[in-house]
Amino acid sequence: MAAPSQDLELFVRDALMRGQSKDAINAALVQAGWTPQQTRSVLDAYADVGFPIPVPRPRASLSAREAFAYLVMFATLYFGAWNLGSLLFDLINRTWPDPAMRSYMFNATDSSIRWSMAALVIAFPVFAFVARRVARDVAQHPIKRLSPIRRWLTYITLFIAAGALIGDTTTLVYNLLGGELTTRFLSKVAVVAFIAGSIFGYYLHDLRREEVQA
Structure with missing residues (x-):
């Protein structure tokens, strides 16, 4: 799976904070030329919970x-x-x-x-x-x-x-x-x-x- 760029991560976070849905964000990114794998990896990093700001999911860490x-x-x-x-x-x-x-x-x-x-x-x-x-x-x-x-x-x-x-x-x-x-x-x-x-x-x-x- 391709690693997302910092610009993509910032865009998704800003869009979620402005109240845009994940489907709308994904459609805009695909239209701009991002691959589904890249957009999915970033969008899935945030949980679907009702909260004023995006809530990140727990990420795997290495001990x-x-x-x-x-x-x-x-x-x-x-x-x-x-x-x-x-x-x-x-x-x-x-x-x-x-x-x-x-x-x-x-x-x-x-x-x-x-x-x-x-x-x-x-x-x-x-x-x-x-x-x-x-x-x-x-x-x-x-x-x-x-x-x-x-x-x-x-x-x-x-x-x-x-x-x-x-x-x-x-x-x-x-x-x-x-x-x-x-x-x-x-x-x-x-x-x-x-x-x-x-x-x-x-x-x-x-x-x-x-x-x-x-």
Whole structure:
């Protein structure tokens, strides 16, 4: 959503103080060339209450505690997702090993599997605990859905997940054109698509729900 300019904010405030309705203000601004998204963000900043002067709605603020919670939540999400993928890749390599590297593969994946499992044992409970606390806090204070750090980290997560999906699909097409499709390769493609697709779908749905409730 585009950020409104100071001139637009001053105009809306002055118009509301002169008794103009939001519909009339919106029509004038649209006629002047402002986009509906810009006008909506400013008009929605004021509550529809009967009072001589415009009454602002509460705005989302950023506290150190809130920033810490979101950073921990998204960091453990990335850490857990990476190690889940690593664990599944190692299991796929063991299930369908390269005949030329069969004995080496089993020895090489021992340490990796152990590390991935340890990471998931720690990361997943921390993520679940923090995500639950954040969700409960947002339910009690819906304005926190507009938290700047929440929006930034959500869009960064969508960007990373979309990049993983694009890279995964590109790799699939590349190997398909070269006739190098194997069960092991397709299984790894499916793992990346599942993890990245699940994260992308969940947070995209969360953003759309936020826009509907805004």
